[in-house]
Amino acid sequence: MRLSNRHGGQVAPVALFGVLISSAVLAVMFNTGQKVTERSQVANAADAAAYSGAVWTARHLNFIAYANRAMVANHVAVGHFISYVSWVRYINDSIEAIDRVTQWIPYVGQYVDMAEQISTQVRDATEQAAEITVPALDAWNANIRAAQAEAHASLAFRNVQNLMEQTGRTYDLHIRINDGDALSRMPDELQPLLEAQLMTQSAAIPAFIQRYTASRDSNSMQQLVNASLRGNADLQRWIVGERGWRENLLADQLRKRGATSVNQNASLADWRAEDQLQIRTRGVFGWRSWQRIGDRVSTATAREFDSDYSGVPAYYNVAGSPGDTSLRIAAIATKAQTTIATVDLLGMTATAQPLAVAAVARVEFRRPRGSAFASLGERRHEYANLFNPFWEAKLAPVTWSF
DSSP states (O other): OOOOGGGTTTHHHHHHHHHHHHHHHHHHHHHHHHHHHHHHHHHHHHHHHHHHHHHHHHHHHHHHHHHHHHHHHHHHHHHHHHHHHHHHHHHHHHHHHHHHHHTTSTTHHHHHHHHHHHHHHHHHHHHHHHHHHHHHHHHHHHHHHHHHHHHHHHTSHHHHHHHHHHHHHTTOTTOEESOHHHHTTSOTTTHHHHHHHHHHHHHHHHHTEEEEETTSSTTHHHHHHHHHHHTOHHHHHHHTSOOSEEEEOSSEEEEEEEEEEEEEOSSOEEEEEEEEEEEEEEETTEEOOOEESSSOOEEEEHHHHOTTOOOSOEEEEESSSSSOOEEEEEEEEEEOGGGSOOOOOTTOOOOSSOEEEEEEEEEEEOOOOSGGGGGGOTTOOOOOOSSSOOEEEEEEEEEEEO
């Protein structure tokens, strides 16, 4: 029995339909794989861009903190030098006074006269050094303030944005970071939120820190100078304490007293040092107040060697009241789907909405723990500031894909 040839070609449509279905499945799988790969690359670009922006910002904040510390160190060094000048002058003045009394005593007068000559030479050399050192340190601080201003200007959002864009392009030249045109193609419910985030960020980064002056900083700079002096017992005693000696007699006390004070305003500053010999006697109700011996007081001032000495008239610190301050930096990486290599089959064409991934990094002030910072104590907390370079960048663990 023979089959009819009329039924021989009926399997062709079924086979063709199977081929179309298989091709569509393969195309969907290929397109899905391509988009997953591209989305992963866009996510990596977003993470890298956000982290690079945070690192850039943290490094600038740490530079400003180092600059603040350098200016304070130079300012305190001038105070130390002025104190030394006053002390040398006191020694020279004291030897001159002794020489006037002992010049008629055989042999003794000769040695005292020689000591006076040596002390005069030391005094002249010290004063000449001060005429160079004080203006040089003040000029150095002026350069540091200029560098701080440049660092603050570098924190403009456009600079951070350019850095994040360059980072994103290292992954793919078609990837855009915080691109307004790409965000305008996002769904209506997301577009306002993303644009608001970028607008807030563009204003928050440069406004995160503020320029303060010595007359408008709630005495913060003066407190930092005093803290620098208290950090070293010898330095504190030399500048603000009693640099000299004390002798207890039968009913009297004799001391050589030396102290240095500092004045600072928004434009000028001055260190004033005084050294003198004092005595006090015991009364019925205890010790009387100290009295200067003689009329001469040895002094020295910073303005004496630099009439325009400015100290630390201005500096940068975090804006606002002290608190746990941190800065968020977001990077929204987008890539047009038309740039993705996909298969157009059965109407599966690229949409206008781009692939988008948002990543957030944080710039935080975190004081290190350990023996090097044990003076703060384990349970104490330090608010964010630009006096210590403890700023670090950290990538947030959550990434959003759209």
